[in-house]
Amino acid sequence: MNKKILLIGGGGHCKSVLDSLLDLNEYDDIGIIDSMGNIGSTVLGIPILGSDKDLPSLYKAGYRHGFVTVGSVGNPALRIKLFNTLCEMGFIIPNIVDASAKVSKHTQIGKGVFIGKQAIVNAGAVIGNGAIINSGAIIEHDCEIGEFVHIAPGTVLCGGVKVGKHSHIGSNAAVKQQVCIGSNCLIGMGSVVTKDIGDNITAYGNPCREVEKL
Template sequence: MEKIILLGGGGHCKSVIDAIESKNEYEISAIIDRPEKIGCSVCGYKIEACDDDLGDYFLAGIKYCFIAVGSVGNPDGRIKAFNLACSKGFILPEVIHASAVVSPRAKLGRASFVGAGVLINSGAVVGDNCIINTGAIIEHDCVIGDNVHVATGAVLSGGVSVGANSHIGSGACVKQYVKIGAGTIIGSGANVVGDIGDNAVAYGNPCKIARKNVR
């Protein structure tokens, strides 16, 4: 069993730990977070160090790292963590909960998380550093860009595309072949029946653009 470092020790880290433990493919060696959180524990695993120490674990022979930083509308923290882990030479595998169903004809990028009860169907493509959260459905031929969070219970019908750095809120439903742009936030429970462009905040039934998304 390979040892793995978790980068980020907040709430999302708990879901990541559950997923890793559900399959026993990796042994969690340590969690890394902000200096003020050193000594705290997450699900029984100690936060041992901060970002500045990450390279020491690679030099000690641990080759795997996973991004356990969450995101709600702003992926910058996850992007920073992903780039840091890459710069140190780590391998960033996907982590898939044992209860998820992922088609062998789907493709997942590096450091992407697939939570409990997720369904990812044939021909779907999920980019690097994504979160496909608990109970979400990614239907056939969807294309999900890098650093996207598809939140709990969201449903993306066949052929939907989502641009990089976007967030699909909990329980949102996206009609087949709809295109959602990069850097866009779709609110919880939205019913998305038409295309939504880049850098927008949109919500409602039917989903409409409310304002520009400024990060």
């Protein structure tokens, strides 16, 4: 039986995921779900087959795997909603790991996780459902990444860092070993985080400082 997958969301993040997926060559058939106005167009040559309302019929047609390819910066609410919809409908939600990424066998990774080009995930790391570990990010040993966290390109988390659910760590940020960042946080790009950050906080700078409560 053909192995078929639907990508939910046809924007920029979809291109990153799709590029990795095509290189992996694990699926016989790939389709994309997006807004109704985009049905019939393509992303990297892959067709947009329908919108959210077409998920039940496509599931019956044999698309049993699904993956959320909507991106997020600081607000993963739509990603979470789509992920839960796929779960409720019975879709299998895989992880997609780019062939160039280096992921230790001694990790715990949930489902619906994307690990991009040249990313590194070291031994003892734990990554929750729906997380994005983007291009060139480094997740060092024993880090704990909560569900639906987005670690943006080039970010470095040193050993034992903890990031709470739904947080976004901006591009090229660096987080000192053993530091804890709370849930629902937004850490600005290029920040150097040397101290713990509480929940629901926007913080940025070098050194990183809490700027406002979300």
